């Protein structure tokens with residue numbers, strides 16, 4: 189019998205529900221059709237050249253080999269200083285802060301470190317698309333709890349009802365992608381009270397922490413001792429410094445939790461690229477860049493919202509992030525009746541503006557006629573998009 193030389197064994201997928209993400213589909217379609225891409229969340233403008241200089245300076249100084257597994261010390265110290273200044277909690281940079289390859293790697297690493305087969309993890313839908321597959325890869329059971337449709341506020345009765353002796357963790361995200369809502373002090377206190385009698389861990393995705401508008405303060409988990417003591421706080425420099433492609437972020441957590449986190453981190457990424465870490469530490473030493481960010485994005489939000497106010501889209505509030513959600517049900521075109529995902533395909537192909545359907549952030553594709561635009565774009569880009577959207 190002649191054995192075939194080339195044989196690829198069949199695989200049973202670990203993630204049967206995962207295909208190409210809607211973000212990739214929309215970005216590809218937008219490129220193909222020459223549409224303005226307000227779909228995927230990334231800026232179309234450059235970061236501050238000082239940041240690029242700081243990174244290239246680090247490379248020129250020969251900082252190009254493996255950094256410590258936990259991250260470059262000066263960056264961990266700068267982060268600890270920032271968190272303490274803004275939220276009042278001191279994290280020990282040696283034992284409580286770890287640099288990660290963006291928030292995505294941070295979150296999967298937390299989940300792999302703490303979730304065992306059979307554990308339940310509560311996610312609040314709509315939620316960022318990596319959470320559910322991450323939990324499934326760890327063998328955990330996803331327990332989806334909807335944010336209140338219409339307002340996207342957390343429903344603490346529903347969260348309380350979802351807690352069980354098997355609940356290992358709850359994942360929260362404020363400022364929230366995709367709804368652009370933020371959690372209030374009352375929300376955080378309520379969560380603190382709810383979790384107090386439990387062993388449930390908190391995973392707090394705060395990648396948009398510096399994009400909170402209208403004079404409000406970001407309610408970081410780090411401000412609430414009862415929550416911080418059980419929490420992994422995740423953030424990302426990609427969002428804050430307009431460098432989403434650099435994929436550098438961090439996790440802050442109490443020492444005992446960090447120790448477990450690092451056991452997994454050292455074997456799934458080990459370290460994160462060195463010159464970027466040095467460059468970020470140098471740049472971040474001046475807090476101006478992150479302190480100015482709310483004003484920077486607030487102006488873009490207001491420009492975009494003012495333009496949309498002249499269209500038939502119904503605007504949802506935007507308290508934080510660089511996303512604006514709109515209700516499509518009163519548009520003057522028959523396509524308003526399409527499911528959100530089909531509407532977005534049509535909008536991209538025929539009107540020339542890409543958006544993301546909110547249904548993509550729900551396990552059951554819940555459709556509420558709402559789509560998400562990203563306004564982290566040059567004013568010219570936003571103005572072109574607004575001109576096109578005005579036709580609807």
Ligand SMILES: Cc1ncc(COP(=O)(O)O)c(C=O)c1O
Pocket residue numbers: 229289290291292293316361365393395423424425426427432435436437
């Ligand atoms: C809520 C949320 N969490 C995590 C991430 C991933 O961040 P990073 O690019 O740092 O991996 C994103 C990026 O869009 C996000 O919106």
